[in-house]
Amino acid sequence: MLLDDTICAIATPIGEGGIGIVRVSGPEALAVTSKILSLRCGDPLEAIRSHQLYLADVKVFAQDSQQDRTSIKIDEALVVVMRAPRSYTGEDVAELHCHGGSLILTTVCDALVRYGARLAEPGEFTRRAFLHGRLDLTQAEAVLDTIRATTTTSLHVAQQQLQGALAEKIDKMRDELIHVLAHLEAGLDFVEEDISFLGQDELKHVLQSQQAEIAALLKTADDGRIIREGVMTAIVGKPNVGKSSLLNTLLATNRAIVSAIPGTTRDVVEESMSIHGILVRLQDTAGIREAGDSVEEEGIRRSTEAFNQAELLLLVFDASQHFSQEDLRLLRSSGQKKRVIVLNKSDLPGRVSQEDVLVILRESSANEHEPRTRVVSISAKTRSGLEQLCEAVRDVLLSRQLESRDAVMITRLRHKQALLSAEEAIHHSLLAIEQGLSADCVAVDVRASLNFLGEITGSVSTDDILDRVFAEFCIGK
Ligand SMILES: Nc1nc2c(ncn2[C@@H]2O[C@H](COP(=O)(O)OP(=O)(O)OP(=O)(O)O)[C@@H](O)[C@H]2O)c(=O)[nH]1
Numbered sequence: 001m002l003l004d005d006t007i008c009a010i011a012t013p014i015g016e017g018g019i020g021i022v023r024v025s026g027p028e029a030l031a032v033t034s035k036i037l038s039l040r041c042g043d044p045l046e047a048i049r050s051h052q053l054y055l056a057d058v059k060v061f062a063q064d065s066q067q068d069r070t071s072i073k074i075d076e077a078l079v080v081v082m083r084a085p086r087s088y089t090g091e092d093v094a095e096l097h098c099h100g101g102s103l104i105l106t107t108v109c110d111a112l113v114r115y116g117a118r119l120a121e122p123g124e125f126t127r128r129a130f131l132h133g134r135l136d137l138t139q140a141e142a143v144l145d146t147i148r149a150t151t152t153t154s155l156h157v158a159q160q161q162l163q164g165a166l167a168e169k170i171d172k173m174r175d176e177l178i179h180v181l182a183h184l185e186a187g188l189d190f191v192e193e194d195i196s197f198l199g200q201d202e203l204k205h206v207l208q209s210q211q212a213e214i215a216a217l218l219k220t221a222d223d224g225r226i227i228r229e230g231v232m233t234a235i236v237g238k239p240n241v242g243k244s245s246l247l248n249t250l251l252a253t254n255r256a257i258v259s260a261i262p263g264t265t266r267d268v269v270e271e272s273m274s275i276h277g278i279l280v281r282l283q284d285t286a287g288i289r290e291a292g293d294s295v296e297e298e299g300i301r302r303s304t305e306a307f308n309q310a311e312l313l314l315l316v317f318d319a320s321q322h323f324s325q326e327d328l329r330l331l332r333s334s335g336q337k338k339r340v341i342v343l344n345k346s347d348l349p350g351r352v353s354q355e356d357v358l359v360i361l362r363e364s365s366a367n368e369h370e371p372r373t374r375v376v377s378i379s380a381k382t383r384s385g386l387e388q389l390c391e392a393v394r395d396v397l398l399s400r401q402l403e404s405r406d407a408v409m410i411t412r413l414r415h416k417q418a419l420l421s422a423e424e425a426i427h428h429s430l431l432a433i434e435q436g437l438s439a440d441c442v443a444v445d446v447r448a449s450l451n452f453l454g455e456i457t458g459s460v461s462t463d464d465i466l467d468r469v470f471a472e473f474c475i476g477k
């Protein structure tokens, strides 16, 4: 990727808004932008102070008019210049805060392109920030996570990562490994000596402790993913048990149709909500039974699909009725999923208790490694037990409480894969020591683990890694 050209993009969403921002970055940012501005103070753009807002008229030549060289004013804007290296990208940057109409903003961008700027690729501003050392790769990813955050928890984790918490942890591990590598390589010069240069026990100790650090970080991967991406959740159960009522009660709206007629819900109804800081994507489904007609049959097929795709199940039962064979089948067939068993209609006289369900679960559980299950009693009608239900959802999904708000976690598959590779390389280096192999054999694996860790922060990076990271970004960021 070239850094010697100047890029521009609309940085705010296209549509009607109070303000719309066009961003320009690169060596010619000021020269190009000055062509379409006339500052009210009368100074040329190149002469104004950095990081200060100025009022300007935006003037462009009428499009396609080769003969008519008079420019027309299209807007009044506030302009700010941020000179290199004190800008987001580390380059000269100009930002035009125009009125937020799409015609104004596209006209400005077209004019900038005519004067020599190029339309930016998605994420190119942040990519330049990375290439100029303003951010590491985990911070660049955190910028995107900040924009996309939908719950306060995901925003908190993104902000923590943006401040460099994850990068700091990775860099610390790398420092330890670099220390080991330095000793191993120094040891190579003394071929007669073995790797006792640092002391074999000491060497093993450092490697083992870094392996443990990596393992601890890997343990946060599931929580991190759930916090960043949210969780597909299917509400399933027999007809009439109160699935749609539960959806409505959780959302505090009348989103889904509720009726006393079994088989009311036919299509999957989807809504999202935050439960204890986790984005839960709820899917209310058709009640599962022998279908009465072809429409219901299709509804049940979609229920089964939602059941299979969901990471979390809210299994709803009517606790005022004895369990039927269908209820038992549902309980037994769902053991491989994280689930909350919801005994609904607790406002009516009960026929099934939490204890009854626990007995059935104990009998049907295939092994102790099944995902977590919680049982709660609620009334979708009176809203009683709702808080317990939300707590159960959190407990089933997250392996640890989010009380330790400042604990560092990894949130992306990319981080997880790099850590797994680094862990494996350290494991091999320990094996090499145990087998009494030479220092250079051990060094190969230590160096490999260093590289894998470096991929996370981008201290070791390839175009391929960068392309993958920045492809997710929007234009203008
Ligand atoms: N007493 C009482 N009735 C409830 C409760 N929850 C739901 N109901 C009633 O149970 C009936 C069925 O509710 P729905 O929410 O439509 O049930 P569903 O599981 O979505 O049913 P299908 O869409 O047909 O599969 C309605 O008459 C609700 O008013 C509850 O907590 N207590």
Ligand SMILES: [Mg+2]
Binding pocket: 243, 244, 245, 256, 257, 258, 264, 265, 284, 285, 286, 287
């Ligand atoms: Mg329903």
